[in-house]
Amino acid sequence: MSVEIDLERLQESLLTKRFGKRVFFSREVNSTSDWAKELAKIGAEEGTVTVAQTQMAGRGRLGREWISPRGGLWFSIILRPDQKAHEAVKLVFVGSLAVAEVLHEKYGMRTETKWPNDVLVNGKKICGILAEMNTKCENVNYAILGVGINANFCAEDVLSESVKTTATSIQNELGKKIRLESLLKALLEKMERIYDTFVGAGFTSLLERWKRYAGFLGQRVVVTDQNEELNGLALNVDLEGALILKLEDGTTRRILVGDLVFGKC
Helix, strand or coil, X not given: CCCCCCHHHHHHHCCCCCCCCCEEEEEEECCHHHHHHHHHHCCCCCCCEEEEEEECCCECHHHCXXXXXXXXXXXXXXXXXXXXXXXXXXXXXHHHHHHHHHHHHHHCCCEEEECCCEEEECCEEEEEXXXXXXXXXXXXXXXXXXXXXXXXXXXXXXCCCCCCCCEXXXXXXXXXXXXXXXXXXXXXXXXXXXXXXXXXXXXXXXXXXXXXXXXXXXXXXXXXXXXXXXXXXXXXECCCCCEEEEECCCCEEEECCCEEEECCC
């Protein structure tokens, strides 16, 4: 079985209206999101996708390095939502829900969403989502949704020492490689449907679906940002995408930006 992406076959089989109708592929780029930004700046239409076999300067949230070896699925998609910036920041939920549902429904994986932008399988990170946008005043000119999925490699063999104990891959979980083309097709179809619901009907229904996979809710967690570390019980994620945390003194805190890890009992 070929594990490479056949773009012609992918586009012929895609059941989407916009997503993936134009796909740009490279064997190596610095970042698929940076590539997508350049295309967006010159007018590339919504749904345009950039895909690479490897990223030399892939990144996660807050500019962190994202290791992107051959065998993973690294892609970004151009979005042009008719929304204000404070709504479009929730696009990370569109991406992570699509990944969680596809990996669960198509491959039978035990997926979880982790606030704000990760997907886990059996408690280990398999996917990260990065949403970036270009705005004028409060209006969104375009947004770039970047998706990185550890797929056809053994995580402990290729990832850095700092993350290999907390990461997994599709190959690790299934014991075999998959067809990346089939995964990308399923993700683009799922993502378009979720995105259209988000833009047309709002965040409420999307959030309820996302929370069905949110295994961290009801658990003790530690949330850090640049200024402080908070320990508490993850109560909820609200309609603004903020985490509601019950602190050890019984008060609650609403957190819009931070990193979450599971705490000790």
